[in-house]
Structures are given as structure tokens and as C-alpha cells.
Amino acid sequence: MSAATQPVGRRVSPRAAGDFLKNNPIYVAIALLVIVTSVVEPKFLTLNNFDNIVRQFGVLIFAALGMTFVIMAGFLDLSIGGIISLVAVVTVTLIDPIGQGPAILVGLAVGLACGLLNSILIVASGALTQAESLFITFGMSLVYGAVALMYVQGVTQFLTYSESDISIFEALNSGQIGFLSVATVVFLVCLAILAVIEKRTYMGRSVVLTGGNKVAARLAGIPISRTIVMIYAISGLLSAIGAIVLISRVTLADPTMGTPYMTQAILAVVVGGTALIGGRGSVLWTVAGAFLLILLNNCLNLLGVSSYVQFMIWGVVLIAVIWLDAVKETRVSG
Template sequence: MSNPMSSPVSTIKENSNKSIWKESIAPFMSKYGIVFILLAMIIVMSFMSDTFLRTQNILNIVRQISFIGIVAMGVTIVIITTGIDLSSGSVIALTSVLVASVAHPGDSLIGALALGAGIGIACGAVNGIITAKGKIPPFIATLGMMTAARGLALLFSDGRPIPNLSESFMFLGKGVVAGIPVPIIVFILIGIISHILLSKTKFGKYTYAIGGNEHAAKICGINVDRYLIFIYMYAGLLSAIAGMMLTARISVGQPSMGVSFELDAIAAAVIGGTSLSGGVGTIPGTIIGALIIGVLNNSLDLLGVSSYWQQILKGAIIVSAVLIDSRKNKKS
């Protein structure tokens, strides 16, 4: 029953306000809301801690998330196709010990880097082939790789770290160029490359098409199996790059390296707006998601909050992001 006191003018204004919100404000907040959340976190922490906005602390935050961020970019592309990659952490460990074994003083740096890249690509190719050709769910295929790659890392190293790395190799993790740590530089470069690949090329266009509707993509003539294999190979390559930089950072090949990295990478992608239902996601969004995780961890450290709370809050944020994504999908 309508309010007898309402007038046609007030009704028109109310409908106009709803239209403005629906057509302008809501889409804007949906697209850039994650950026405002990051900015809000930074502003709040700048008041709560005098240390937070210092240049060294900001560099530390970005350097710490650069490893997760690089892995998350590959995971983002996989998730866009409605897939998942649980093997990232184990690929990091396998890359770490194998590359450390050929990165001693006097060994070829190019050879070590080529070996690391080859390991990542090979692991990704196996994931892609099992998923695309074997029609095995990505969760199971990459879970198998997660177990196998970790086992291979432990077998090769006998469960022990591999030390004595060359200075040129350790520069990848500890070096500084023009005041900027090398891991940050690599993170930025891979971010640019991945963004161009996903938003400006046929590869990216087909990736979104596969995630949107794989059956329709096949009907349109897209070789879905081939592109899925390439996508998992790219994710494996990025995991290997992160593994090499982490190894260089801690100056030792470590078979236990990368534990839970896959979960943090998935978290960064989901927080950044990548839909687990497929077809939606961006590299800038994933970078923002990784930064939110980094700022959250750093903030809690500065405030003296237990690391256990960091895990709890991270879990809550992930669940909240998935719930928001689920509501968006229902509305659409």
C-alpha cells in the first residue's frame, strides 16, 4: 500500500537516486572497492604506527609479498579458467633444491636459471596435460603434483638444505638496483608482462572465453586443451621464478620451502577479485590482493599481534571475499 503523503516528485527523485547508485556508484565500487580498502588500511596504520610509512618498511612489505605476488599472478590466470593450482609451493621447493645444486661458485648463472625455468614449465605442463587431456579435475591433478614435487625435492636433497650458492645467483634475492630490491623489480616486470598477456593478447582473450564457457569456446574454434596446457605451464614458470628468488634470498636450497604458498597465492587472487567460478579476474586486482595481505601481516607485526591471529584474520578475509563473489554471481 503506497504512502498517501508521498508525491510524484519524491517518487521520481527516489527512483533517480536508485538509478544513479545502480548504474554509476555500484559498478565503480565493485571495480575499485578493493583499492579503497587498501588505502584505508594504510591510512589507519599510518596513525597507529610511526614506523609504518617509513621507506624501509614499505620496501620490506613489497619485497615480502613479491614472491607470493609472482605465484599469485600465475594462479590468477589458472583460476580464471575455473581451474586451481595447489602445486605452487612444492614446485618452489623442487626448483629450489635442483637449482641450488648447480648454482655454486664457478657454475653458470644462465644454466641455473634455465634449469629452474625448465622445472617450472615441465611441472606446469604435466598439470595441464593431466587436466586437459586426461580430463582429471584440476584440484586432483595439481594435488598430485603438490605431493610428487615435494617428494622429489626431499628425495633429491635427502631432506637437507643445499648451501654454498654463488654471489651472482644470490643477487637475485638480495641485490639492490637504484635503491630498489631486485625481487621488487622482478615482481613489477612480471606484473606488467602478465597484465599485457591477459588483457591485450589473444592468449588472454581465449583464457577469459574458456573460463566463461568452455563448451562455447570449443564451438568457437578455440583449442581449449592447448591453451589450458600453456596456462598451467605459465603458472609453473612463475612458481619456479619465485622459487629461485627465494632460494637466492635465504642463500640455501631448501626442500621445505614454499609450504602454504599456494594458499597465500589463491588468497591474493580471490581477495583481488578473481572469481572461483571462472571468467573474472585481473592482474592488478591480484597485486592489490597481495598488498592487502602484506600490509595486514606487517601491521599486525608492528602492533605486536600474535602470528596466529594473522592466520585467523587472513582466513576470515578469504571467506568474506568468496561470499561477496558468490553474491555477485547470484545477482548476475
């Protein structure tokens, strides 16, 4: 609780700054990685590289942003892998028949619909625990993935084979607005909206309170069902945005392409410091978490570490972060 309830940004005394760093080791880790990487590779600290990072990890950041609210409310969404796959194949196959703009809108609508379906199942069953939401969304991820496979009969769809205009996708991949890429702008807009929802609206407070103690939240009159619908809808919608950014970058849609993002999104959220049990977290922390993972990846690539070992290191980071958090909690609570 300590980090979340601290008023941040009023007056920062050196002592408070020290406490802040002790409570948020992720910023120390990011600073260390930035220093190490920029010494090894001077090109690292350029705006160009920042754009690269956002493009490269676009789908991860979007999926993780959506997952943040779900985890903050004390639930989990394992279906985002299936949603990303489904949205990707639906969008790409619809470009030729109905044009790129409507195809993207339909893709977003599919993501939103999947999220809403998850939330309806969870609300209707009265599931209140993380485990219940975990299994229901895992089952739904099998369904979404299978629907994606059936829809394209297991065949990869190539964006570049389409006969229609695909300028929006090209713009998403390489276009610039001012000095930022289009993908970065989309990311910043999503982040800003989510941050405002989280910090400034009743729904944002409801998410945190629901995650803190569901029984107390219900007794205090927090609309838990509406909160659940909102968090899963946001998760589905952001996964869909991530899927569209992903297909613009890899220029194809594969019916199984979303699978790895489920674990990575959870990883980014919890590495950022959002508590898995709910009630504590922020989309801004998730950006830091995703950023740390990206930096780690860049750094390990520069050092020439094999991709398998990198995969192992992700697992170790995940364990270390949660372990440290548990040790800290134990010390605080005695």
C-alpha cells in the same frame, strides 16, 4: 561480470566512481589499512618499505600472479608448493657444479617442465572441470614434493655454503636498479608482460572465455587445449621465479619450503576479486589482493597480534571475501 565489463578509465563521473568502489571493496580496504598503518607507523609510506614488502612477499606475489590465469580459466593449480620446493633445491644444489647463471636457468626450466607436465596430464585426460584439475595437480604436488625430498635426501641446502659465486642471488636480495630493488624490477617486468598477455593478446581473451563457459568457448573455436598448456606453463614458470627470489632472501633451500604458498596464492588471487569459477579476473587485481594481505600482515604485526591469530584472520578474510561476493551475485541475479 559487472566489474570486468565496465570500461575503466574513460571518463570517471562521481557516480561511476562510487559504483566502482562499491563493486571493488578491496580498494576501500587497502585505503583504510594504508591510512591506519601510516598513522601508527610513519615509516610505512616510504619507497624503502614498498621494496621491503615486495622482497618479503616476493614468492607469494609471483606464485599468485601465475595462479591468476589458471583460476581465470576455471582451473586450479595445487602443485605450486611442490614446484617451488623442487625448483629451490635443484637450483641451490646446481650452483657448485655448473655455476649460478646456468643453475637459475635449469631451475626455471624445471618449473616450466612441471607446469607443462601438469597441463599435458590435464589435456590428455580431457579434464574440463575445476575439481578434476584440482585432484590431478594435488597428486602431482605430492610427486614434485617427494622428488625434491629424494633429490636432497631430506637435507636442507644452504646457499651460503656454496663455494662458487652467488652474486646474482645477492643482487636479487639487496641490489638496486636506480631507486628500485632488483626483486621489485623483476616483479614489475613479470607483471607488465602478464598484463599485456591478458589485455592485448588472443591468448588472454581465450583464458577469460575458457573460464566463462568451456562448452561455448569450444564451440566458438577457442583453442582450449593450448590455453590450458599456456596457463599451467605460466604458473610453473612464475612459481620457479618465486622460488629463486625466495632462496635469495632466505639463503637456503628446504625440500618442503613451498608447502604454505599454495593456499596463500589462492587466497591472494580470490581476495583480489578474481572469480573462483573462472571467466572474471585480472593479474592487476591479484596484485591488489596480495598487497591487501601484506598490509594486513604489517598492520597486525604493528598491533602486536600473535602469528596464530594472524593466521586465523587470513582464514576469516578469505571467508568474508567469498561470502560478500556471493551475496552480491545473488542480489544482481535476483
